[in-house]
Amino acid sequence: KLPPDDRLAVLLGVIFCIPGSRRAAMDDSEEDDRGPDESPKRPLKGQACRHTASKSSNDDEREDGANDGQERPSGSEGSPSKKKSRDNIPEPLSSLHGLVPESPPRFVSLEQIMTTANGVTNMMLAHEIAMDDTFKLTKQEHPEKSLEHTVKKILHQAFWQVLEDQLAENPPNYDQAMQLLQEAKETLLGLLLPHNTSLRAEIMEGLDVALVRQQAEHGTLDFGYYARLLISLMARMCAPVRDASVRDLLKIEGVVPLFRGIMDQLEVMKLDMVNFTIQEARPLIQSHSVAYAREKFRAYLETQALLSPGLDPLVHTRAWLRRSHEELRALSAQYSPDPVLNGRGASGPPFAVVLAKAYIQLLCWDPSWEYPETLSMDRERFTLLGAQVEECALVASVLLVTHSVGGASLQDISDFKEDLRSHTRLLLQGCGKCSEEELTEKLKCAASQAIKEVQESLQKHGFAPLQLSQERMLYDQVVSMASAEHHIRKLLTMRILDFIKLTLSSASVGPTKIPAGLSTLEKELTQIAGTFLRLVTHNRAVFGEVYTDIMAQLRAT
Incomplete structure (x- = not known):
């Protein structure tokens, strides 16, 4: 029986090599990781006839690369041509008195590179399974008019013909x-x-x-x-x-149409089996995903150091943490301008505060910034959460302005508040990803709907209707929220981010107070905060040591 980590590697290797899946299509030529008791699976015949040429060329390249890239023992002799080329290399300057001799050349084999690439890919797959409870593999489908779809269709027709x-x-x-x-x-x-x-x-x-x-x-x-x-x-x-x-x-x-239908159905059954395996193995993957990801990322860093010794594989992660560290340090200098406390060698802001601010930045990310390497697997999730934050801020802004113009008479009408909230959310759905022009059109519709509902509610409960000037004011205020600098939208966005940050930094498990003006969106805010907290907790568990080392270097500068 294999240890849990080895069983996880075997499982991911089996899942990843399933033909026809979206993940397998990323790299058809890579071999899967197998345990010591597993025998390699025989390739499918149909695939063998379609990929024989490419596989043979890849095998030849793999053999040549492995032979060229492997480090030879110090006493071995190379070919005459290679030895001659080495003899023609001029003596390094390190032979001069007083200079440090150069380090011996380091080699990395193609096998090491492929092993690391497989490890990173499996790490990504394990991360998706662990973080997404609904994750499943799907058959790769190309657009109907794409080149891939056309080539695939022609090859399949030729095969069956x-x-x-x-x-x-x-x-x-x-x-x-x-x-x-x-x-x-x-x-x-x-x-x-x-x-x-x-x-x-x-x-x-x-x-x-x-x-x-x-x-x-x-x-x-x-x-x-x-x-x-x-x-x-x-x-x-x-x-x-x-x-x-x-x-x-x-x-x-x-006969031919029948066997074609049988083979197509077998492909679907294989995918069903893989997704069933993922569902059954999810608890195991979740329980070991942190240690597994940490190990694979360490191997990736070691391989990168061999391939590119002069390049920093964490350059964007350092910039991400440095940005938050410098902002907090500058803010601290405003309130404590003592050069002794803020100069070189000062302790600076606490590590937890810097990291929390850096994580919050992911929800309002500047497109001109490069994304941190340690967060690349969750970039889409953080981007989606950032769009949801913007959407909640816009919906809350519309509700706040509408209640303000409608007056106190509508504050206690629960049906009106719920209808306005649901209709505004529906009209502004997806607005966090819109351009300013598209957002303006959505806000125009939301403003017209808000005016309509206010007038109907006032009339229904026997209150005086809005005047034309009030309608115009409400409409203009809502439409002007298309600007990211709108003061109400900006204020509520900051309140949402502060709420999420408080949830992230809170040491207690008690409830966190919903900020003023956002009580109608309590369900949405708690869902965003919960998802964000789960992502951050997992990321910090995997890369906490990396962040600690980077912060130590920042404090020393």
């Missing part, structure tokens, strides 16, 4: 048909769990390719029998949601 032409020969040529049958058999075997021994034996006996080939050579092959056998096995092994599509295979007429 070859099969049809071979079967139409006299006598029929069953070479490609046997390959397809073998591929279908291996796929079914790959979908079995270890305890499915009887079903495994049934597949091995019923889909004996050697026996089928003998029947074909003697002219007694019944394609219909084996097609029905395959469909019967698939119906027993597929997920319940696939029962109807598997049953529809029996309605397909023609």
Whole structure:
């Protein structure tokens, strides 16, 4: 039985190598990480005929790169040409008196690079599974008019046309048909769990390719029998949601269309099995994701140091933390301008305060800044949270201005407040990602809807309606919020960020007070804060040591 970390590596390697998935499409040529007890899986026949040339060239390059890149023992001799080129290298200046001799050259093999690349990719996959409870692999689909879609369609049509032409020969040529049958058999075997021994034996006996080939050579092959056998096995092994599509295979007429439908359905079943494996293994991955990511990132840094000794692989992470450190230090200097307290060697702001401010910056990120390397896997999540913060600030601003213009008479009408909130949220949905022009159009609709609801509510409860000047004032104030410098929008944005920062920095588990003017969005704010806290907690657990080292260097400068 493998240790938990090794089992996690094996699982990620198996998941990552599944053909047809979005993750597998990122790198079809890479080998998966396997445990000591796992045997390598046989490639699918259809894929083998489509990728043989590229794989052979990659293997040749891998062998050459490994031979060239491996570090030789000090006493070994190279080829005459290489030795001659080394002899022509001038003596380094380190031989002069008083100079430090140069470090010996360091080499990194292609195998090390590929191992590190696989480790980083698996780290990303483990991170997605651990952080997203709904994460699953999906079949890669290209746009209909894209080059990839066209090429794939042409190749598939050619593949099945070859099969049809071979079967139409006299006598029929069953070479490609046997390959397809073998591929279908291996796929079914790959979908079995270890305890499915009887079903495994049934597949091995019923889909004996050697026996089928003998029947074909003697002219007694019944394609219909084996097609029905395959469909019967698939119906027993597929997920319940696939029962109807598997049953529809029996309605397909023609040998080639039927086997094409069977192979397509087997691809879907493989993806279902992978997602089932992810769901079952998620607790294991979550419990070991921090240690696994920390180990893989350390290996990545070591490989980067060998490949590019003069380049800092954490340059953007340092800039991210330095920006927050300098801002807090400048703010401290305003209130305590003592050069002794703020000069070189001063302790500076606390580490936790600097890190909290740096994390909050992710929610209002300047596009001109480079994203930190340690946060690249969560960039999309933090960007989405930042857009949600902007959306909440805009919705709250519209509600605040509307209640202010509508007067105190509407403050206690709960139906009006709830309807206005839901309608405004609907009209401003996605506004956090809009340009200023698009946001202006959304705000115009929100302003018109707010005026309409205020007038209807005032009339319904017997209050005096708004005057034309009040309507115009409400409309103009709402539309002017398209500017990021609008004072109400800016104020509420800062309150939301302060609320999230307080949640992040709070040592107690008690409830945090919702800021003034944002009580109607309590549910949305708590959801944003909870998601943000989960991301930050995981990131700090993985990269906390890295941040501590960087902060120590910043304080020393």
